[in-house]
Amino acid sequence: MTEPILSVRDLSIAYRTGRKESVTAVSGIDLDLYEGQSLALVGESGCGKTTLGLGLLRLLPNLGEITSGSLTYRLKDGSTQDLLAMKKEQLRRFRWNEAAMVFQGAMNAFNPVIRIIDHFADTLRDHDCGDGKKWTKAAVEARAGELLETVRLDPDRVLQSYPHELSGGMKQRALIALAIALDPKVLVLDEPTTALDLLTQRSIVQQLHELRAKFGFTMVFITHDLGLAAELADRVATMYAGSIIETGSARDIFYTPKHPYTAGLINAVMPVKGDRPALESIPGFPPSLKAMPSGCAFHPRCEFATAACQGERVPLELLTERPQAMDHAVACLHHDRVRLDRKHNDSPKETSRV
Amino acid sequence: MTAPTAPPPQQRAAAAAPPGRTASGVMRRVWTSYAFRRILQSVFVIWLVSTITFLLMHFMPGDPIEIMAGRLNSAGMSHDQALATAANIVNYDPDASVWAQYLDFLKGLVTLDMGNSLTSPSKTVFDHVMEYLPWTLFAVGAGIVLATVIGLSIGMAAAYRRGSAFDHAMTSIGSFLTGVPNYILIAAVVVIGYTVLGILPFLDMRGRVTAGVEPGFDPVFFGDALYHAILPIIAFAFTATGSFLLNMKAATTEVLTEDYVTVARARGLKPGRISRSYVGRNAMLPVIPQVALQMGTLVGGSIVIEQILDYPGVGQMLMSAISDRDYPVVQAAVIILATSVVIASLIVDLVLVKIDPRIKTEGQDA
Numbered sequence: 001m002t003e004p005i006l007s008v009r010d011l012s013i014a015y016r017t018g019r020k021e022s023v024t025a026v027s028g029i030d031l032d033l034y035e036g037q038s039l040a041l042v043g044e045s046g047c048g049k050t051t052l053g054l055g056l057l058r059l060l061p062n063l064g065e066i067t068s069g070s071l072t073y074r075l076k077d078g079s080t081q082d083l084l085a086m087k088k089e090q091l092r093r094f095r096w097n098e099a100a101m102v103f104q105g106a107m108n109a110f111n112p113v114i115r116i117i118d119h120f121a122d123t124l125r126d127h128d129c130g131d132g133k134k135w136t137k138a139a140v141e142a143r144a145g146e147l148l149e150t151v152r153l154d155p156d157r158v159l160q161s162y163p164h165e166l167s168g169g170m171k172q173r174a175l176i177a178l179a180i181a182l183d184p185k186v187l188v189l190d191e192p193t194t195a196l197d198l199l200t201q202r203s204i205v206q207q208l209h210e211l212r213a214k215f216g217f218t219m220v221f222i223t224h225d226l227g228l229a230a231e232l233a234d235r236v237a238t239m240y241a242g243s244i245i246e247t248g249s250a251r252d253i254f255y256t257p258k259h260p261y262t263a264g265l266i267n268a269v270m271p272v273k274g275d276r277p278a279l280e281s282i283p284g285f286p287p288s289l290k291a292m293p294s295g296c297a298f299h300p301r302c303e304f305a306t307a308a309c310q311g312e313r314v315p316l317e318l319l320t321e322r323p324q325a326m327d328h329a330v331a332c333l334h335h336d337r338v339r340l341d342r343k344h345n346d347s348p349k350e351t352s353r354v
Numbered sequence: 355m356t357a358p359t360a361p362p363p364q365q366r367a368a369a370a371a372p373p374g375r376t377a378s379g380v381m382r383r384v385w386t387s388y389a390f391r392r393i394l395q396s397v398f399v400i401w402l403v404s405t406i407t408f409l410l411m412h413f414m415p416g417d418p419i420e421i422m423a424g425r426l427n428s429a430g431m432s433h434d435q436a437l438a439t440a441a442n443i444v445n446y447d448p449d450a451s452v453w454a455q456y457l458d459f460l461k462g463l464v465t466l467d468m469g470n471s472l473t474s475p476s477k478t479v480f481d482h483v484m485e486y487l488p489w490t491l492f493a494v495g496a497g498i499v500l501a502t503v504i505g506l507s508i509g510m511a512a513a514y515r516r517g518s519a520f521d522h523a524m525t526s527i528g529s530f531l532t533g534v535p536n537y538i539l540i541a542a543v544v545v546i547g548y549t550v551l552g553i554l555p556f557l558d559m560r561g562r563v564t565a566g567v568e569p570g571f572d573p574v575f576f577g578d579a580l581y582h583a584i585l586p587i588i589a590f591a592f593t594a595t596g597s598f599l600l601n602m603k604a605a606t607t608e609v610l611t612e613d614y615v616t617v618a619r620a621r622g623l624k625p626g627r628i629s630r631s632y633v634g635r636n637a638m639l640p641v642i643p644q645v646a647l648q649m650g651t652l653v654g655g656s657i658v659i660e661q662i663l664d665y666p667g668v669g670q671m672l673m674s675a676i677s678d679r680d681y682p683v684v685q686a687a688v689i690i691l692a693t694s695v696v697i698a699s700l701i702v703d704l705v706l707v708k709i710d711p712r713i714k715t716e717g718q719d720a
Contacts, residue, residue, distance in 0.1 A: 095622035
């Protein structure tokens with residue numbers, strides 16, 4: 001078994017809410033990511049997906065802080081490094097070169113007062129990779145043009161444009177092109193298709209498939225769109241209230257979910273084919289970070305909950321052991337009682353978007 | 355001030371020939387260009403100010419010719435002779451209709467011939483004003499530059515260190531400078547520095563230059579002029595620094611939360627580049643128009659400052675012209691002051707187009 005490209009151990013992230021107070025947004029995450037894999041982080045708004053994504057690159061806003069754990073990356077040169085031990089300059093060089101991120105709402109990802117080509121120039125020049133090659137204007141133009149063509153944008157039209165002259169879909173593509181400019185090993189995508197219309201979503205997803213096949217980067221994408229997860233991921237991790245509560249191959253998660261919350265999410269998706277059953281929603285609301293339930297955080301909303309669920313925090317339990325961290329693991333005391341309510345007679349790939 | 359709306363000629367030109375390399379196409383591009391429209395708007399504002407000034411002067415009680423004639427009369431001239439001499443000195447025909455006078459006035463405005471000063475009839479008004487205006491523009495301009503450099507950099511630094519002791523101290527100073535009028539602050543500087551501590555050679559610093567220093571393009575003259583202008587410059591910089599500082603801090607704080615700054619960090623750009631072309635450039639955008647606004651306020655406020663510091667600029671000139679009932683000078687001074695503010699704001703707007711590409715597109719879409 002090869003070494004994972006990213007190995008997360010016991011990662012916790014807190015946000016300061018006052019002088020001495022803070023809330024824990026992400027707690028005790030353990031995750032191994034292998035080269036070429038595509039992992040989807042799914043969950044409701046506020047479950048800590050984006051915080052975890054930002055944490056993976058140490059990009060948390062000022063009030064956020066990684067309180068414990070380690071983030072070990074295997075770099076391009078083969079060495080392994082703990083991201084949390086990196087100094088400022090080392091971290092700067094690591095970002096975008098080893099791991100890049102495509103952000104939620106590419107609308108505002110570009111500096112409004114400079115041209116698209118300047119974004120490429122700044123990125124290429126500040127990383128001075130390319131074997132000591134000087135990034136002249138012509139060199140930048142050639143490289144940026146090549147990248148834009150891989151995401152099917154017309155370089156002549158886009159390079160000299162200002163961000164406000166591009167549509168949402170074009171900006172998202174341009175951002176993806178920018179993200180792969182330094183050929184990173186890991187790409188974190190935070191809701192890459194939110195705020196785009198269906199056709200544009202479709203073609204972005206197509207693009208990501210192609211790029212992954214071509215460049216072979218490892219992908220972590222954050223979404224609340226199960227359809228997208230089914231389409232792009234080979235592994236899925238469900239998050240609830242700041243913890244991963246179930247993880248497994250896409251097949252495990254969509255056909256035999258073992259956590260009542262994951263099952264609830266899938267039951268809340270309208271199938272495209274067949275009868276239109278009444279959609280089931282999960283009763284109640286996600287807990288506030290300030291008043292987290294004891295034991296399993298999901299127990300107040302869970303139909304299977306017993307007194308035992310309120311006691312200790314429930315750890316992930318391995319159900320099947322498969323190589324390359326494709327094992328199915330769940331944090332539920334009653335996982336053997338969980339079944340999908342209705343039999344999906346179509347594959348999850350054909351379910352509609354949430 | 356509303357921008358002039360697109361008039362019929364543009365539509366006709368567009369209908370006659372498609373926009374392109376034709377003569378009318380060029381005309382159309384000039385017409386729709388932002389700079390052209392903005393200049394047209396400035397000319398309109400200057401015209402409006404001039405006309406209002408003309409009307410005010412015209413309908414104000416007290417005929418300048420009567421006043422001059424009265425002065426000459428009491429100096430021993432006969433009444434009719436005094437009237438004739440006075441009418442010769444002013445640049446308009448007192449017997450013509452208001453319209454004729456107005457046209458005459460506009461013609462004078464365009465040719466920079468605004469008559470002669472009543473108090474020193476041998477000098478044209480233009481020459482008279484030009485003797486004072488550069489000194490005020492120099493002091494105000496230097497004050498604005500000083501305030502911009504200090505205000506923007508400290509404001510930005512405070513936003514980067516939000517919540518720190520530095521931030522609290524600078525924000526308090528900024529509020530203090532904005533809140534307290536600059537003439538009170540500079541009076542306090544003079545009183546404390548000169549009267550109480552005795553370290554500020556205020557008496558030597560009054561006026562434009564030290565007696566004996568000849569005007570010319572040499573360091574001695576410039577050094578001396580600067581020495582005499584230091585107090586006015588500081589006075590002008592006070593309020594502007596406070597307001598630039600507070601505005602820049604607010605703007606930077608907001609820009610720092612923008613996605614493109616987070617993305618720039620994620621892209622591993624050098625911190626210097628991020629603060630310059632990602633944070634600084636965007637945070638400056640809302641602050642720059644304030645420079646033009648401050649310019650207007652300061653030139654207007656120069657009347658008080660120059661009086662307090664005994665700096666012979668256009669403010670002092672205006673004060674004495676008003677008390678001498680020197681109408682042509684007052685009229686010209688008001689028009690020139692307004693014009694300089696309009697031009698300052700025009701320059702600021704044209705600069706803004708250079709750094710914010712979005713403005714241009716909006717103008718063309720209109």
